[in-house]
Amino acid sequence: MMFRALLVLLATFALNGCSASQQGWAGWFEENDAAVPGQQVQVPPSSGLEYRPDSRDIETVQAERQASTPPSSDRGYRDPIRSGFSPAQTHKRLNDYASQLAMSLMDNATRLTHQDLVGVASFVRLNRSLQETTVLGNQLSEYLIAELQTFGLSVIDFKLANGLNVTPYGDLALSRDGVDLAKQVAMDHIVTGTLIEDARGVRVNARIIAVDNRQIVASATLYIPAFMVTSLNQQAAPAP
Template sequence: MLQTKKLVSILLLTASLGACSSIELTQDSNKRLCAKDDGTFYTCQDMVLQQKEITEATSHPSLFTTDLHFNGLDEYTEQMAAELQQDVRGIEVDQAIVVASFVNLDSSLQNTNTIGIQLAESFINELQQIGLPVSDHKIMGKLDVNGRGDFAFSRDMEQLSNNVNIGYVLTGTMLQNSRGILVNARLINFKTNVVAASSSKFLPNVVISNLM
């Protein structure tokens, strides 16, 4: 009977050691009392990263940089086009939409840049994708074939076609700060000036830096 009690005590001790492989030994959080499989104890330490390893890890942008952003300009305009589509529900948009360059939010509203032009180009595609009628007012109505190439677009008013029946204009403003650009887009009835839909998105610098 005594041997049985000893055997039970040993089994309980072994199970206890297996359930908790390490216990606190000192006030040093890196030092602990660890148990081997045979029941003996030894002092063990938590693995400590060398300063070089910490520096290399924290300098790796894919692991620790919070400024990473994986959206492109087309993904922002896609989201904005979807919001515009939500606003125009119930409104029959049966006349062509022309897309104008987005302009800087200043006193003149007559200044744009590469971002403003690319926003307009991207919106032409996105509005077409969601099924809204889009017209490109920069088409000349003829081909200009010369030694430099074959051209269908122009920004010369005298060369542009006057047959565009404009129903709506999509345009907007840009306001830049240290973190990026706030873009406000509006779909406006060309005859009544009534805003039929609007959307707003903030484009961080990481998105726009490759476009300028």
């Protein structure tokens, strides 16, 4: 009798335990349903703290906006391959290109001695007349006088007048008047060349020519970008 009562008591306890266990699992799933994706999650109350950007954050945002802003329609995009590169500032000068051109000429020179008298003429546009020079052509020839002398050539200046012209503005020894220039100028070689212009710049073709037989004893080519030529034209333009 006691044994039967004990079995009934154990059975009742087992049934109640299973029931409690099932209720516990069900409650756990109900409490964690909010963690399932797609369902609303309980957000804790705000702490009252708010982030305010400082000046560095503002400058960073402004710089990013300027970098992402496309160029204005009035300027548009200029292809450097077609229109040439135009830097805001450059350390290059025309005498740097003249030095490079003189070096190339002397590297290719044949039958040219230090005793030969060399005159430097202006570079002209490669057109039908071959009589049209530019600011670039005149300044390049002036720089070449000094650059070729550094290689030991005997360079002469055929623009020297027959006499010294004293004026209120200065004492003038050079002239472009053919009558005032010396009629007998002994030259063995002449440095000259042509200019081929395009949208990107100017191609300079230089050569040293023997006067007696017109043989080319040296030749060189050089490309000068458009921004350098433009700066020369702006400097030579008369003031309004």
